[in-house]
Amino acid sequence: MQTVISFIIIFGSLVFFHELGHLYFAKRAGILCREFAIGMGPKVFTFKKKETLYTIRLLPIGGYVRMAGEDPETVELKPGYRVGLILNKDLFVEKIILNNKEKYQDIRIIEVEKADLEHGLSIQGYEEGEEDILKTFPVHKEAVTVEDGVETQIAPFERQFASKSLGHRTMTIFAGPMMNFVLAFVIFLVIGLFQGIVVDEARLGELTKDGAALASGLKAGDEIQSIDGNEVSTWIDVQESIQKSPGKEIEFVVERDGETLEVPVTPKEVERDGQTVGVIGVYPPVEKSALKAITHGFTETYLWTIKIFEMLGMLVTGQFTIDALSGPVGIYKSTEEVAESGVFSLMRWAGVLSINLGIMNLLPIPALDGGRLLFFLVEALRGKPIDRQKEGLVHLIGFALLMLLMIVVTWNDIQRFFLN
Numbered sequence: 001m002q003t004v005i006s007f008i009i010i011f012g013s014l015v016f017f018h019e020l021g022h023l024y025f026a027k028r029a030g031i032l033c034r035e036f037a038i039g040m041g042p043k044v045f046t047f048k049k050k051e052t053l054y055t056i057r058l059l060p061i062g063g064y065v066r067m068a069g070e071d072p073e074t075v076e077l078k079p080g081y082r083v084g085l086i087l088n089k090d091l092f093v094e095k096i097i098l099n100n101k102e103k104y105q106d107i108r109i110i111e112v113e114k115a116d117l118e119h120g121l122s123i124q125g126y127e128e129g130e131e132d133i134l135k136t137f138p139v140h141k142e143a144v145t146v147e148d149g150v151e152t153q154i155a156p157f158e159r160q161f162a163s164k165s166l167g168h169r170t171m172t173i174f175a176g177p178m179m180n181f182v183l184a185f186v187i188f189l190v191i192g193l194f195q196g197i198v199v200d201e202a203r204l205g206e207l208t209k210d211g212a213a214l215a216s217g218l219k220a221g222d223e224i225q226s227i228d229g230n231e232v233s234t235w236i237d238v239q240e241s242i243q244k245s246p247g248k249e250i251e252f253v254v255e256r257d258g259e260t261l262e263v264p265v266t267p268k269e270v271e272r273d274g275q276t277v278g279v280i281g282v283y284p285p286v287e288k289s290a291l292k293a294i295t296h297g298f299t300e301t302y303l304w305t306i307k308i309f310e311m312l313g314m315l316v317t318g319q320f321t322i323d324a325l326s327g328p329v330g331i332y333k334s335t336e337e338v339a340e341s342g343v344f345s346l347m348r349w350a351g352v353l354s355i356n357l358g359i360m361n362l363l364p365i366p367a368l369d370g371g372r373l374l375f376f377l378v379e380a381l382r383g384k385p386i387d388r389q390k391e392g393l394v395h396l397i398g399f400a401l402l403m404l405l406m407i408v409v410t411w412n413d414i415q416r417f418f419l420n
Contacts, residue, residue: 003336008060010335010350012038014180014357015063021179022065022172023052029168032068032159034152039063051142051153061406067172069160075145077115077123084109085123085137092140093123096154098147110135117143118157162388170376173369180358181301187351188300192293195344196286202232203285204254211281216265218282222254235284242267246278304355312359330409366398 015038026033032051039057046055057063075098077083084097084107097104110125113134117123121139126132141159144151157163161172202224207214224232227241228250241250246269254261267278331353338349364374372395379385 003332003339006339006346007332007335010346010353011060011331013183013350014354015039017179017183017354018176018357018361019063019065021175021177025168025172025175026065026067026161029164029172030159031161031164031172032153032155033065034068035064035066037063037066067161068155069157069162075147077112077117079113081112082109083112083123087137088140091138092143093137094140094143095151096123096139096143096145098145100148110137117154118160121156162385166376166380170373173372173376176369177358177361180354180361181305184304184351184354184358185297185301187347187354189293189297191344191347191351192296193288193290196288197292197296198235198284199287200234200236201285202234202238205283205285207283208281211279212265212268213280213282216252216280217263218252218254218265218280219256222252222256222261225253225255225260227252242280243277246270246276248278300351301355304352305359308352308356308359365402367395367402368398371395371398 019036019038023033023036034051035053035055037055037057039059040061040063041057041059044056044058046053048054077096084095084101084104085093086095086097086104086107088094097107101107101109109128110123111128111131112123112125114124115122117139121141123137123139124134125137127135139154141156142153144153146152161169164172204213204218204220204222204224206220207218224238226232227238228245230241232238232241245267247266249264249266252263252265254263265280267280269276270279271277335346335349338345361369362373363370365371375386375391385391
């Protein structure tokens with residue numbers, strides 16, 4: 001159960017902040033956002049605030065912000081359609097009833113002659129009982145169409161994604177991956193604030209209760225002068241001296257409260273990566289400060305970004321195969337292992353996953369944010385956008401291939417963790 005909760009929190013946080021980036025900058029640009037979704041597939045939980053429906057969906061394979069203009073807009077009102085209109089006090093159409101019109105009071109039935117719900121915002125038609133008079137009804141910019149009781153807000157062209165400047169569209173799409181890097185920075189910052197930053201000094205940090213260090217009389221904060229006659233000046237020196245002496249008594253010369261003490265310690269023998277090494281049950285020294293935590297946040301984010309790009313390069317050059325990739329199942333199993341090491345390890349894992357999600361989404365692959373940004377770059381170079389139908393087809397094919405890859409990776413995970 002702990003693993004399930006950890007996975008849900010990590011997955012939900014990564015997707016939430018990614019999509020929140022899209023949502024925030026879309027709304028700032030004036031784009032109508034119809035839905036903010038975490039997950040895919042059937043809806044598990046929904047609520048609506050103002051013009052946006054917020055949903056949690058069953059399958060933990062991503063999320064999305066559905067913006068006006070990205071899908072075909074509201075039902076096209078063709079000549080000859082009979083619809084019901086509900087007007088507000090200013091005689092603007094606020095509801096367009098497409099069916100079940102008998103359920104509504106104060107409704108005006110018209111036969112549509114012409115309708116423009118994107119630019120002119122008007123409906124022309126012949127009202128029931130006055131078929132010889134063509135009337136024009138102005139439509140409110142926040143009017144809704146109603147079909148089977150479900151209301152859908154219309155999207156005037158200026159509220160649609162495509163109507164916005166190239167800069168606004170680019171920022172709206174880039175904001176998703178950007179927020180993943182911001183989230184990673186914040187996670188590493190919090191780790192630095194509460195766990196502290198490891199400093200490379202020959203000084204003992206916290207001691208474990210069952211370790212050889214505590215049993216021998218060493219204390220946290222002891223300054224180590226030498227180990228077995230060899231001077232040490234960094235924590236790496238201390239680690240190396242301990243690890244190469246499993247089961248062998250070694251003498252620590254430490255300074256404590258102005259006194260120099262000699263303390264014999266026998267490291268316990270443990271197996272690591274097929275080798276026997278010594279451990280004495282001591283953590284490295286750490287410091288806690290806001291400035292160091294901020295530096296730690298930037299440094300960890302940068303280093304993991306470089307490391308993930310290096311791994312991608314190895315995948316492209318064939319040093320890794322597709323079997324090295326992990327989907328939701330693999331991430332779940334890794335989360336299970338990391339959770340055993342404590343909350344800070346789990347947080348660090350979430351930070352790494354957030355950077356990974358940000359980088360993956362920036363790759364110039366159709367259907368991903370990077371693919372859309374690539375189309376924006378082409379638009380900037382040629383001075384006009386690529387045909388929307390052609391771009392949509394490319395993204396559709398890209399999405400299908402990504403789903404196929406997800407299925408293959410998930411099946412590999414299932415075989416690796418459950419069938420072997």
